[in-house]
Amino acid sequence: MRNIFLFIRRYFNLILFFSLQVFSIYLIVNNSEYHHAVFGEFSNRITGKVNTKYNNVIQYFYLQQTNDSLVKANESLYNKLKANYILPDSVSKLVIDSIRIDSVLQYRKYSYLSARVVSNSVTNQSNYIVLARGKSGNLREGMGVVDLNNSVVGIITEVYDDYSVVMSLLHKDSHISGKLLKSGETGTLAWDGKEPNMITLNNISKSAKINKGDSIITSGFSTTFPKGLMIGRVDAIFTEVSNNYYKVKFRTTTNFHNLQYVYILDNADQQAVNGILNKLNNQH
Amino acid sequence: MSNFLKNIFRFIFFILIQVYVLDKIRLHQMITPYIYFAFILWLPFKINRALLMLIGFILGFTLDSFRHNPGFHTAACVLIAYIRPFLINLMIPQQGIETNYEEPSFKSMGGMVPYMIYAGILMLFHNAWLFFLEAWQFGDTWYFFMKTIGSTAISLLLLFITELLFSRKQKFRTNAM
Numbered sequence: 300m301r302n303i304f305l306f307i308r309r310y311f312n313l314i315l316f317f318s319l320q321v322f323s324i325y326l327i328v329n330n331s332e333y334h335h336a337v338f339g340e341f342s343n344r345i346t347g348k349v350n351t352k353y354n355n356v357i358q359y360f361y362l363q364q365t366n367d368s369l370v371k372a373n374e375s376l377y378n379k380l381k382a383n384y385i386l387p388d389s390v391s392k393l394v395i396d397s398i399r400i401d402s403v404l405q406y407r408k409y410s411y412l413s414a415r416v417v418s419n420s421v422t423n424q425s426n427y428i429v430l431a432r433g434k435s436g437n438l439r440e441g442m443g444v445v446d447l448n449n450s451v452v453g454i455i456t457e458v459y460d461d462y463s464v465v466m467s468l469l470h471k472d473s474h475i476s477g478k479l480l481k482s483g484e485t486g487t488l489a490w491d492g493k494e495p496n497m498i499t500l501n502n503i504s505k506s507a508k509i510n511k512g513d514s515i516i517t518s519g520f521s522t523t524f525p526k527g528l529m530i531g532r533v534d535a536i537f538t539e540v541s542n543n544y545y546k547v548k549f550r551t552t553t554n555f556h557n558l559q560y561v562y563i564l565d566n567a568d569q570q571a572v573n574g575i576l577n578k579l580n581n582q583h
Numbered sequence: 584m585s586n587f588l589k590n591i592f593r594f595i596f597f598i599l600i601q602v603y604v605l606d607k608i609r610l611h612q613m614i615t616p617y618i619y620f621a622f623i624l625w626l627p628f629k630i631n632r633a634l635l636m637l638i639g640f641i642l643g644f645t646l647d648s649f650r651h652n653p654g655f656h657t658a659a660c661v662l663i664a665y666i667r668p669f670l671i672n673l674m675i676p677q678q679g680i681e682t683n684y685e686e687p688s689f690k691s692m693g694g695m696v697p698y699m700i701y702a703g704i705l706m707l708f709h710n711a712w713l714f715f716l717e718a719w720q721f722g723d724t725w726y727f728f729m730k731t732i733g734s735t736a737i738s739l740l741l742l743f744i745t746e747l748l749f750s751r752k753q754k755f756r757t758n759a760m
């Protein structure tokens with residue numbers, strides 16, 4: 300017994316060193332679960348507050364860019380107004396349907412919620428964005444996030460009372476599915492952790508016709524994003540020798556460097572659909 | 584100002600500088616400038632080794648909380664906190680310097696070169712361990728080496744400038760007061 304105590308005393312520093320290292324690596328491996336269980340709420344309240352203070356100052360420097368992208372967004376919305384289209388036939392005229400049963404309200408699936416970005420990074424291997432809106436602002440885990448011009452930013456992974464954390468596309472575990480607008484081929488997105496704003500699209504079969512500059516959109520296979528949101532434009536195409544797929548490198552339409560405001564997509568059906576999927580998974 | 588209070592101010596200062604200034608700079612994808620761990624380099628000579636490791640743990644943990652990526656900097660800081668006493672024992676020019684001076688600096692380490700070697704080695708360990716942990720999922724060795732070397736060079740330059748700008752006055756203390 301005495302020898303054990305002597306041993307511990309002699310190697311106390313080494314033991315402490317290894318236990319701290321093991322604990323850190325445990326944190327890395329069990330990233331998100333730990334976050335919620337032990338220190339999520341507390342540390343998020345502090346870092347969230349400091350981030351908001353910082354952002355209150357820094358957002359003035361980005362007003363110009365924010366305005367520019369808002370003008371662009373407005374322009375595209377105005378172009379979609381019904382009043383802009385003239386029907387060549389003089390017999391028919393435009394009528395907005397106001398019957399409750401198939402009004403927009405009843406069948407609306409996605410609605411947009413706005414939020415301010417208080418912290419954002421692009422230099423890490425796994426990047427997160429923090430939004431100043433949380434449970435109290437009707438956010439849930441698994442909601443999709445888009446920028447002001449409706450191109451994909453990421454997915455909400457953690458929700459706290461007043462803040463929420465978004466796993467951006469620039470994250471090694473971020474694998475949403477993307478689709479080529481022209482040919483309709485779908486593949487999975489993956490980030491190699493090197494250059495911000497450059498992401499690869501894997502599993503595009505070699506029979507597909509791809510050109511540089513082609514648009515990549517969301518596939519609409521998940522409940523997170525509706526079909527057809529912009530993700531990026533093809534920058535380079537690599538042929539993989541070992542299999543039958545292309546590896547497509549593309550530039551995101553979202554500029555991750557200067558995100559100031561984002562929209563969160565609230566899918567009214569998300570919880571119902573996910574509930575059904577979970578039930579099915581449990582049965583098998 | 585007491586030593587304790589001074590170090591608390593330093594802690595806050597380094598974390599804020601790292602999170603809100605250096606992390607916002609995008610020099611190149613290979614280079615991440617780091618200065619915050621100068622806090623560990625500047626801690627007094629006469630500090631308990633277990634305490635030093637715990638301080639390193641807290642420092643890394645705080646930075647990780649800001650980055651929402653727990654574990655990476657914590658592991659790297661604990662590593663350099665563990666290595667620091669060995670390195671100081673090796674680098675110190677003569678016996679008893681740790682009783683004459685309070686903390687590592689150009690003067691107390693016996694010149695610019697030994698101090699920069701001391702800082703450089705710790706920095707290299709910090710960056711190598713950090714980027715190794717980050718890169719292990721990607722498994723790109725060349726990228727890992729380049730990033731370690733690039734970041735270490737830039738961080739060393741930053742530390743050098745910091746030392747010149749904010750020269751820390753080191754009193755020479757003897758027993759014959």
